[in-house]
Amino acid sequence: MSELRGVGKLSIFVEIVLFSFRLFFYVSALVDLYTEKDTVDEFYLVLTWLVIAIIVPICFWIPLIYKRSMYYCFAELLLNGSLTIYAMQTTNSYTALFIIAALTVSFHLERRYYWLIAVMAFFPFIEFILQGISLEGENPYFFIFNHWLLLMIGFGFNLIIKAYKNTENLNRIIEEQNQTLVQYAKQxxxxxxxxxxxxxxxxxxxxxxxxxxxxxxxxxxxxxxxxxxxxxxxxxxxxxxxxxxxxxxxxxxxxHEIGTETDISLTSNLSAIIDEFSEYTNTNVTFNIVGDEEYTLQHSIRMTLLRCLQEGLTNAKRHGHAKEVMVTLSFLEHEIELVIHDNGIGTDQVEYGFGLSSMKERLAALNGKVQVVSTKKQGTMVKCQIPFRRG
Structure with a gap:
């Protein structure tokens, strides 16, 4: 969990670095523009446009203070995109102005706007469409490569941080469910x-x-x-x-608890546990009884079956994340059988932890046995069998 909590710090660190890099880049662009003002047509128009393109987007993004991601993205795309196209048309050469916008916008994009990545990837080719292949100045493919590289870096950080945040949220939900199960077990x-x-x-x-x-x-x-x-x-x-x-x-x-249970039947006790489990874990549990009549069971057998049911339901929710569980209690000729079948995630390799080991020991003390069958994505079946002869 400490690694997951560090994701927030990583996200803030990346934002501060990108914000600082953007600010440094555009301040440098301002200095270069002012230095070459004599060679720039409509200098004050370009200067005003550049200042607006720098200031307006950061009204929607200041690390640790304020952040409206998509407002920032659209402001950056509109202002810096239009300024870049204007600069390429007036100079008839490629400009790196939009590269930083591609980096920061791809970092901030929300999932439903990921299609803008394709738009930004196509952006360097706009000048080819407007002016044709023959452009003056440096090799345009160098700028295209840099543009795509920074675009992928920003988008990569976007995906990594979102993935870790989703993992953090899932772990928090699982932890809350485990706490619910612990409370249920205590109750x-x-x-x-x-x-x-x-x-x-x-x-x-x-x-x-x-x-x-x-x-x-x-x-x-x-x-x-x-x-x-x-x-x-x-x-x-x-x-x-x-x-x-x-x-x-x-x-x-x-x-010494060696008498027989006559007032409360086993099925009533199992039903009570199932009802409590369904209520506290929001799990759909069905309970089926097979057999014409219920045996009069010794207290040790009844308590063992109650514990097996509790452990089976807990494992179905905690480890299998099951939403539906079917419990079947069968009164057979020479044995009593309890089957717990869930629709959880399942596993190809069953591990006997403390709970299943305790269940196995309890059943072995009564000459019984437990069988666990699990298949990945198909759920788990736990079968508890105790030999019993009607007396």
Whole structure:
């Protein structure tokens, strides 16, 4: 990024050099004109014309202060072009007046006016049309070569600086999109943590609430049986103990997250992530479900698929710059399959960075596997498969 930020400094430096070169050239032309005023017809007309041709264009271009590129270009072409044609007609020889105009104008041209390059390239041949081939003075081809050379130098700087500025803008847009993706990932992580906290709270509430109500009712019964039927009371206490042991195991399962997910389905969780992703990244994501019924999945499998979806969507946007993504969740006979297919830029060589490596490790822990297929300009397909047998 530091190189790209230096483009602005380079552009300013080139402008200052061209501005100084132009000013020096025309001041020299003024001095030469004044020195040879006795040999110049209509000296004051030419002097006034030259001063206007120097001053008016810089009213639209002063480096670091003011710049209206196309106003400058048209003023330069009109005033210096007409003065050059007048000078060639009166002296019947080539003049280098327009060379500097060709240099500075070609540097300032906007894209929609690039056709003026062809006009300026043809400019040296105007005298051939007006006066014919036989011109007095130095070899005209020398001036034509210099004219074209400076024209191409100015236009070359124009293209280089515009290309770097476009690259800088694209990098800024990509950086903003990456920031959006980072925020999205943080929000998904936060939502996942909140979801887990709520799930555990619900499980603990259902388990402990039901258990304590049973304890209270059972203890009330024991209090009545203690005097009337001690043996029955003892039996009731043993039953309550066994029930308490079972409740304790349920609480342990909830805390260690080894219970099954019953309240929120996998498809609902995936849909929530997809909706969040579409909203925050402005990406069209379609979600398809294949299979007659959804399995009751272990928490570890569900969380792995959620993470795989999150990583797949993030990669599709961050690396593939995809605008459309299709997600397919398939409940098959002996496995569950998640496929993320995007229409991004793709690549001919897939590299397993941190995200894909983590995905591979998560799936391997469940005897699953990941397959990544990518083709340049045709997008990327990520397939996650986890073996699962209905129980």
């Amino acid at each position: 998904i992580e936060h939502l996942t943590l909140v979801e887990e906290r709520n799930r555990m709270a619900r499980d603990l509430h259902d388990t402990l609430g039901h258990s304590f109500i049973a304890y209270i009712v059972g203890l009330d019964a024991v209090s009545y049986l203690m005097d009337s039927n001690p043996s029955e009371a003892k039996k009731k206490i043993e039953e309550l103990r066994d029930y308490a042991s079972g409740s304790l195991n349920q609480v342990r399962e909830t805390i």
